[in-house]
Amino acid sequence: MKNRTIQRVAVLGSGVMGSRIACHFANIGVQVLLLDIVPKELTENEKARSLSLESPQVRNRIVNDSLQFALKSKPSPVYHKKTSDLITTGNFEDDMSKIATCDWVIEVVVERLEIKKIIFDKVEKYRKPGTLITSNTSGIPIQWMNEGRSDDFKKHFCGTHFFNPPRYLRLLEIIPGPDTDPEIIKFLMHYGDLFLGKETVLCKDTPAFIANRIGVYSILSGMHTIETMGLSVNEVDKLTGPVLGRAKSATFRTMDVVGLDTIVNVANNLYAGLPKDESKEVFQLPKIVKELSDRKWLGDKTGQGYYKKTKDEKGKRLILELDLNSFEYKEKSKAKFDILDEVKDIENVKDRLPKLIHSKGKAGEFYRATFYDLFRYCSFRIPEISDELYKIDQAVCAGFGWEVGPFATWDLLGVKATVEKMEQAGHKPNAWVYEMLENGVDSFYSVINNTKHYYDIPTKSYKPVPGTEGLILLDNLRKTSKVWENAGATIFDYGEGILGVEFHTKMNSLGAEVIQGINTAINMAEENYRGLVIGNEGQNFSAGANLAMLFMYACEQEFDEVNMMIDQFQKTMMRARYSSIPVVVATSGMALGGGCELSLHSDALQAHAETYIGLVEFGVGLIPAGGGTKEMTLRVSDRTEPGDVELNALQAAFMNIATAKVATSAQEAYDMHIMRPSDRVTLNRKRLLADAKARAIELAEAGYTQPKQRQDVKVxxxxxxxxxxxxxxxxxxxxxxxxxxxKIARKLSYVMNGGDLSQPTQVSEQYLLDLEREAFLSLSGEKKTLERIQSILFKRKPLRN
Structure with missing residues (x-):
């Protein structure tokens, strides 16, 4: 097969999905042609401007409006505001011939087969032979769309089902048609993984494929359970959100955001299209769904759903919840469950789940009813929707944002013990589960030689999970490669002379245990290894320093302790920068405050594309004092050339700190000079630690030389x-x-300008670090700073006083 590259993509259809798919291809540097229909009528504004239906701006109005709406939406579909420059718009009548220049054509029009066939007729007319053609359909069988197409079309055609929003949801389902060339599928699986940063899952051409089949079943099964148990909207959302390792929007809020009509359409289609599904009746809409659908209370798009936003008599914003008995809106109910208080300090969701599901009371009853039914349903979907159980976990986790999939959750509870409880509850699983247990296999997954394996049903043996070769997955290393651990950090041997240190505090905050872990890892690496990676698999790299400890010391006026904390933190950051081995920091999610400072002091930063990084200390009444202020000052000094207006660059860095600005992607971090030109971006989150390890090896093999502390920072x-x-x-x-x-801004200005010097001067890094520490100490004794810290710690809200 020829060496296939993707330089230009055509996206046909600019609706919510089409415009955002176009944006994500532009995110990775691909040129995009985005097309849609020509308007049939003029708007009032167009009439007033004496435009006609033949005017170019009118003919492209639909596609241009859709793209602009997408670009203005929050969260943004693009990594950087300049990304949209790679997108060219047009319409199906005037510009379809341009697809001849494209390497991949993606159809994203309305879910009606007859319309898709009309589009494919035009694609057949203009595409060059060998061009990829895929459909983003979520429900129409791929084989139906194959009918009447040419052999070359069918050979290069399949389904590529992105999930909305494409930038953020990691799933890309690949669905072959009956005539798709296997080499095309192989290419798309690889391209989606490496270039689009997706969890690519190969699916069968069954209704709703994998993720929606399981995810929508889980939602509707839960709805039927909610009806019988009499739980309230807010109670359910408390039980089914982050505490389970799922989205903050949980169940009902998610339905409001997505649109109830979307769930209803998928459910109705599944009910009609699954005559042999033993649980098809679950797809019959429960009253608490059907009633809202009948009333057209579809969620945010109609202004009300399971929640309704309103204002009280004083104009204060209120969020009301729906009473599922009376279908009237009321104040949000208090959701109080003892088990939620019991597990609130358990950071790892895998440690929480067994306690939640085995708990007593209404919460435990709800969890067991819904999880046991989900386990049973998943077991019966093999081999219908997938021959391999791991694909179900991958698809649901990546498509619905679950941290732990159904079979992995079942493993956490103990497969055999759970089967017995499922039987008692009337949720007997499929026969292959009993056969597995009879063969002495008691888990769906196993780690063998540091590689994750899954139970393969046909061969009754464990096989490696495909696509994980060469990856660093910390759970696979815990039993064999852990070399040191305390309460806040673990050090692993990554192999090939590279150590890795992981944080596991709450929000991966940088407290004393983490600082000890970093220093210990550097000591070990300098003695017996050739490099160090600092990274983890948490949702966030680090939310910053341990504010609670600082608050306690400051309230008690233990300023010697505060001074020692800052001094130790600064020394650790400088140790990372000036050790004798390369230190690579791997970030994803939030890297705030101290997490950003650690990144700034790395030899190399390997950032996941979805890294949200910045120095945010100003928001709690402080300035960065772990070397962050020093480092941004140093970087301005380094990048200014003779003739530059140096103070302009310094002022830009000052404003980033003073406004607590956070980059909303790794690309934005380059603009803020948090990421250097030599720093690199990883698109697929699961590849991050492996990429960071490769970078550490590269630096070591290039002849890494221990750097010396700087004495030439211009202020x-x-x-x-x-x-x-x-x-x-x-x-x-x-x-x-x-x-x-x-007051805070003046302290920051004093540090960044090197203090009360009469003229521009070159100073040392340590000089600036000392100024940082003095300013931080001074501000930590301010009443208003303590009020800000208290608000963040106890109310989770920033305070501007």
Whole structure:
């Protein structure tokens, strides 16, 4: 097969999915042609401007409006505002011939077979032979769309089902047609994984494929259970959100956001299309779904669903919840379950799940009813929707944002013991589960030689999970490669002379245990290894320093302790920067405050594309004092050339810190100079640690030399402070900032300008670190700073006082 590359993609259909799929291809640097239909009527605005239906701006109005709507949506579908420059728009009548220049054509039009066939007729007319053609259908069988097409079309055609929003949801289901060339499927599986950053799952051409089949069943099964148990909307969302390792929007809020009509359409189609499904009656809409559907209370798109936003008599925003008995709106009920209090300090969801499902009371009853039914249903879907059980876990986790899939959850509870409880509850699983247990196999997954294996039903043996070769998955290393551990960090031997340190505190905050772990790892690496990776598999790399400990010391006026904390933190950051071995930091999710400072002091940063990084200390009344202020000042000094307006660059760095700006992607982090040109981005989250390890090896083999601390950081003294003071005063007088904001800003200005120096001077890193620490100490004794910290810790809300 020829060496296939994707340089230009055509996306046919610019609706919610089409426009966002176009944006994600542009995210990875691919040129995109986005097409849609020509309007049939003029708008009032167009009439007023004396435009006609033949005017170019009218003919492309639908596609342009859709793209602009997508680009303005939150969260953004693009990594960077310039990404959209790679997207060219057009329409099906004037621009379809341009698909001849494209390597891949993706159809994303309305879910009606006759319309898709019309589009495919045009594709057949203009595409060049060998071009990939795929459909983003979520329900129409691929084989139906194959009918009447040419042999070359059918050979290069299959389903590629993205999940919305494509930038953020990791699943890409690949569904071959009856005539698809296996080499095409192999290419798409690889391309989706490596270039699009997706969990690519090979599916059978069955109704709703894998993720929606299981995910929608889980939702509707839960709805039937909710009806019988009399749980409230808010109670269910408390039970089914982050505590289970699932989205914050949980069950009912998710349905409001997605749109109840979407769930209803999928459910109705499944009920009609699954005559042999032993559980098809579950897809019959329960009253608490059907009633809202009949009333057209579809969620956010209609202004009300299971929740309704309104205002009280004082104009204060209120969120009401639906009473599932009366179908009237009321104040949100209090959701109080003892088990939720009991598990709130258990950070790892895999440790929480058994306690939740085995708990007493209404919560445990709800969990057992829904999980046992889900386990049973999944067991009966093999081999119908998948021959391999791991694909079900992969698809549901990546498509619905679950941290732990059904079979992995079943393993956590103990397969055999759970089967007995399922039988008692009337949820007897499929026969192959009993055969597995009779053969002495008591888990669906097993780690063998540091590689995750799944139970293969036909061969009755374990096989490696495909696609995990060469990856670093920490759960696979815990029994064999752990070399050190304390309460906050674990050090692993990654092999090939590279150590890795993982944090596992709450939100991966950087407390004393983590600092000890980093220093221990550097000591070990300098003595017996050739490199170190600092990274983890948590949702967030690190939310920053341990504010609770700082708050306690500051409230008790233990400022010697605060000083020691800052000093130790600074020394650890500098140790990471100036050790004798390369230190690579691997970030994903939030890397805030101290997490950002650790990244800034790495030899190399390997960032997942979805890294949200920034120095946010200003928001709690402080300045970065783990070397963050010093490092941003140093980077301005390094990148200014003779003739540059140096203070402009310094002021930009100052404003990023003073506004607690956070990059919303790794690409934005380059703009903020948090990421250097030499730092790299990983698109697929599961590849992050392996990429970081490869980077550490690369640095070591390039002849890594221990760097020396800098003595040549240029600062501007009084001249710089005078410029910054003018801006601070103007902001204060304009009521854009408070007096306390101004005080913090002046402290920040003092540090970044090197203090009260009479002229521009070169200073050492340690000089700036000392200024940082003094400013931090001073601010930590301020009443208003403590009020800000208290608000974050206890109310989870920022306070501007």
């Amino acid at each position: 501007h003294g009084k001249a710089g402070m005078a410029l910054f003071e003018a801006g601070i005063t103007a902001m204060l007088y304009g009521n854009y900032i408070s007096e306390h904001d101004a």
